[in-house]
Amino acid sequence: MPVYLHAVEMAVPETAYPQAVIRDILRAQPELDRLGQRLTTSIFNASAIDRRHSVVRDFLGGPQGGPALFYDPATGRMLKPGTGARNDFYTVHATELFVRAARRALEASPGLTAADISHVVTVSCTGFFAPGPDYAVVRALGLAPGVARFHVGFMGCYAAFPALKMAKAFCEADPAAVVPVVCASRGWSWSGPF
Structure with missing residues (x-):
């Protein structure tokens, strides 16, 4: 499929x-x-x-x-x-970025609504908090309380790949699954081709 x-x-x-x-x-x-x-x-x-x-x-x-x-x-x-001060800073700022990115992805997906989302996968290599960014995304987007939530952390920038594989597996197991993968990472702008 x-x-x-x-x-x-x-x-x-x-x-x-x-x-x-x-x-x-x-x-x-x-x-x-x-x-x-x-x-x-x-x-x-x-x-x-x-x-x-x-x-x-x-x-x-x-x-x-x-x-x-x-x-x-x-x-x-x-x-x-x-560590506490750094993590508190991360919690405030990363939450806003997770939510904004997830909201933009949903808005950019014609035909999909918050009610269609079955799982949420978040990814970060920086900090941690509980309940985590996956919970923040579910709450901010008004997703159903039963949405399955997963967080992939502390694997470095590489973590996006296992998160995408996880989302793919959920979708292959359930044809109705809709799984946003939301990553918080360091940002950059490239000079030239990459």
């Missing part, structure tokens, strides 16, 4: 940094010796990434409506927030 991809949508944070800005901030950290600085420069320059989207606004250099969590522009130093 064929399985169809109905829509591919994305939601990115408003903030985007030129690759060189992030490269230079990391290269300037005092913990790096000359080899570390050269490696940082080489890796960033060879990545073919022009800019990085981020929910972290600390690198903009001015006050952003609260104390900096990850980078202090006054000193040029990366900060070291604890």
Whole structure:
């Protein structure tokens, strides 16, 4: 039985940094010796990434409506927030992106409604919270309470592939299944073909 991809949508944070800005901030950290600085420069320059989207606004250099969590522009130093602070930040910002991406995908799928969704698969390699992003998507989109929810986490960016395989298996097992796969990952813009 064929399985169809109905829509591919994305939601990115408003903030985007030129690759060189992030490269230079990391290269300037005092913990790096000359080899570390050269490696940082080489890796960033060879990545073919022009800019990085981020929910972290600390690198903009001015006050952003609260104390900096990850980078202090006054000193040029990366900060070291604890796991709890990082995860709290992730929970707020990732939830909004998961929901926005899922909503866009549903809106871009002619003939499908929230009532058609049978499963939700979310993917993230960054943080965790419970109930998780799968639950947030179900609630925000007004999906049926019985929708099967799954979260694939801590596999890196590779996790999108097992999540897509999982969705395909659900659809092959049930021809009426409609399974959005919603991934939260680092964003980038490519320069040239990829």
